[in-house]
Amino acid sequence: MGALLLVGVLVSLFWGLPAEGSRFPWDASLIAWWKGQDFAHSYPASTGILLQLRLPRIVLAVLAGAHLALAGLIMQSLFGNPLADPYITGVSSGAALGAVIAFCLKWDSSLWGLNSVSFLAFSGAMGVACLVYAMARKGSALSLSHLLLTGICISALAQAVTTFLLFSAENQQLRSALHWLFGSLAYRDWGYVRGLLAYTVIGVISAFAFHWHLDLLAMGEEGAHHLGIRLGHTKTLLLMIASLLAASTVAACGIIGFVGLIIPHAMRALFGASHRILIPACVVGGALLLVLSDLVARVALSGQEIPIGMVTSVIGSLFFLILLLRSPGGVR
Amino acid sequence: MKKPLAFDAVGLCAGPGGFLNNLSFHIPAGGWTCVVGPNGSGKTTLLKTLTGLIPYSGELSLGGIPLAKISRKQFAQQVAVVPQGNAPVFGFCVEEFVASGRFPHQSWYGRGLASDPVAVAHALERTGLTDIRSRKITELSLGEFQRVALARALAQEAPVLILDEPNAFLDLSHQVQIFELLARLRREEQKTIVCVCHDLQWVSEFATHVLLMRSGEIVAHGLVDEVLHEEALSTAYSVRMVVQNDMQTGRKSFFIPRLPSR
Numbered sequence: 001m002g003a004l005l006l007v008g009v010l011v012s013l014f015w016g017l018p019a020e021g022s023r024f025p026w027d028a029s030l031i032a033w034w035k036g037q038d039f040a041h042s043y044p045a046s047t048g049i050l051l052q053l054r055l056p057r058i059v060l061a062v063l064a065g066a067h068l069a070l071a072g073l074i075m076q077s078l079f080g081n082p083l084a085d086p087y088i089t090g091v092s093s094g095a096a097l098g099a100v101i102a103f104c105l106k107w108d109s110s111l112w113g114l115n116s117v118s119f120l121a122f123s124g125a126m127g128v129a130c131l132v133y134a135m136a137r138k139g140s141a142l143s144l145s146h147l148l149l150t151g152i153c154i155s156a157l158a159q160a161v162t163t164f165l166l167f168s169a170e171n172q173q174l175r176s177a178l179h180w181l182f183g184s185l186a187y188r189d190w191g192y193v194r195g196l197l198a199y200t201v202i203g204v205i206s207a208f209a210f211h212w213h214l215d216l217l218a219m220g221e222e223g224a225h226h227l228g229i230r231l232g233h234t235k236t237l238l239l240m241i242a243s244l245l246a247a248s249t250v251a252a253c254g255i256i257g258f259v260g261l262i263i264p265h266a267m268r269a270l271f272g273a274s275h276r277i278l279i280p281a282c283v284v285g286g287a288l289l290l291v292l293s294d295l296v297a298r299v300a301l302s303g304q305e306i307p308i309g310m311v312t313s314v315i316g317s318l319f320f321l322i323l324l325l326r327s328p329g330g331v332r
Numbered sequence: 333m334k335k336p337l338a339f340d341a342v343g344l345c346a347g348p349g350g351f352l353n354n355l356s357f358h359i360p361a362g363g364w365t366c367v368v369g370p371n372g373s374g375k376t377t378l379l380k381t382l383t384g385l386i387p388y389s390g391e392l393s394l395g396g397i398p399l400a401k402i403s404r405k406q407f408a409q410q411v412a413v414v415p416q417g418n419a420p421v422f423g424f425c426v427e428e429f430v431a432s433g434r435f436p437h438q439s440w441y442g443r444g445l446a447s448d449p450v451a452v453a454h455a456l457e458r459t460g461l462t463d464i465r466s467r468k469i470t471e472l473s474l475g476e477f478q479r480v481a482l483a484r485a486l487a488q489e490a491p492v493l494i495l496d497e498p499n500a501f502l503d504l505s506h507q508v509q510i511f512e513l514l515a516r517l518r519r520e521e522q523k524t525i526v527c528v529c530h531d532l533q534w535v536s537e538f539a540t541h542v543l544l545m546r547s548g549e550i551v552a553h554g555l556v557d558e559v560l561h562e563e564a565l566s567t568a569y570s571v572r573m574v575v576q577n578d579m580q581t582g583r584k585s586f587f588i589p590r591l592p593s594r
Contacts, residue, residue, distance in 0.1 A: 082421055212442050216432055219420045223481075225385060226415065227488070228408030228436040273422040 069286025072260025086246035086260035093158035098124025125247035182307030183254035262316035336361035346388035369545035408436035412485035433487030
């Protein structure tokens with residue numbers, strides 16, 4: 001898996017690189033290496049593209065893919081439901097509402113290193129997740145079915161307001177908002193990578209520290225209680241980790257569906273259900289899917305990019321279908 | 333071997349609308365107490381209260397220590413539970429599921445004991461699951477999963493074992509195996525066993541004590557012979573029951589006399 005990710009990153013990094021004077025623009029680096037030339041010296045424009053545009057974009061794809069897959073894995077284990085995804089607590093609806101407000105207000109400023117759209121998207125995502133959590137919690141107990149239903153209700157409300165704002169937006173605002181809502185990694189610089197990296201470190205370390213708890217919850221909530229897990233505290237903490245991972249990703253890249261649903265499934269089919277293996281597998285698998293999806297989004301149509309969310313859905317669902325057909329007992 | 337533990341309750345109230353009403357009882361250490369009664373009498377609610385799943389008022393203690401003063405992890409080291417329920421939706425293999433019973437003995441950073449693999453292998457062997465240790469639990473029948481759930485509780489190596497209908501979904505031969513295994517655990521390891529069971533025949537064969545319930549209240553509580561008599565059973569089940577004692581074997585038989593409508 002790790003080797004596949006490395007190959008994916010390298011292909012994505014060099015594919016479509018304009019080599020000045022070369023008839024085969026995508027392999028400019030290979031030409032430079034073959035001729036024994038210094039790449040940066042021979043191709044100054046390509047070096048700029050590589051370091052300032054391409055590399056941060058690919059690193060962002062790696063982090064965002066890892067976030068979404070890990071958040072999806074945590075949500076599925078927490079809810080004991082293979083259909084749960086990172087956006088189940090309304091994170092995506094909250095983020096969409098925040099981002100659309102920013103577009104409609106034409107608010108163009110920067111807060112704590114984030115542009116206004118990312119800032120409001122993150123605030124909206126975490127705001128809705130916290131609201132859903134507060135409404136679903138009764139004393140120290142947290143009912144997951146309440147959480148799920150509250151999430152559906154609050155998401156529907158947020159979506160209604162978002163639709164109203166889009167309906168009353170001007171053409172240019174509408175176009176920008178829709179482009180953001182479909183998800184994209186284009187024009188993301190190192191600032192976005194730095195912003196996301198802290199959440200990656202916290203998320204991966206915390207998820208790994210809780211891999212036993214995730215195993216027990218995935219085996220059944222009541223059983224986890226009988227084995228000594230403090231359900232209220234554990235569920236709250238895991239929800240917080242998954243929500244932060246999803247919210248930070250949506251704020252940086254827009255709404256990218258399917259990764260958080262499909263990757264945990266696929267990794268379970270390949271490596272079993274133990275979270276000790278699943279957590280690193282999901283991190284790498286999610287990163288790989290998003291790197292490849294971003295490559296397809298970038299090069300499939302010449303002259304324009306297609307939404308990455310559309311690509312993740314196509315690649316993810318095809319991959320999932322193949323796994324389903326090949327597995328005699330189905331994917332679980 | 334761990335010291336056998338007893339449960340004590342005084343004025344225990346729990347469940348929706350205080351369904352379990354002012355219960356006082358003693359579940360003896362090293363005994364096998366069966367909780368019996370008609371559907372909806374509060375048997376499962378009582379087990380959930382004993383295991384800390386639902387809040388309660390009144391006094392409830394384990395080994396003389398109030399339950400409120402025992403942490404979740406300490407409780408799980410003392411009490412293993414086999415709840416009613418279906419297999420999880422995720423495909424853990426049988427061995428992984430049984431090994432999760434060792435969680436209460438792990439350190440805070442997840443380090444297990446050296447004896448963990450032996451405990452898991454022993455639990456698998458006792459429940460006859462060694463041959464299917466690599467199978468996914470999602471591929472098992474309900475009866476097989478019931479044995480896997482019991483194996484996980486055995487791997488926990490707790491002095492108290494609480495089971496909600498351990499013979500549900502099992503064929504007759506596996507019912508005999510499971511009940512004989514529980515009897516052996518009580519005899520050889522002095523485990524305290526508390527279980528809900530609907531079959532009075534099994535109860536009279538294996539249990540030492542019975543807690544007979546009806547509508548959230550205790551109808552009778554004590555040794556098997558003191559509780560399983562016609563009057564108490566007829567009151568609890570709201571149907572006339574006949575109990576026959578075989579003088580030669582000392583075994584009891586329970587049946588409902590032929591109904592007038594037949």
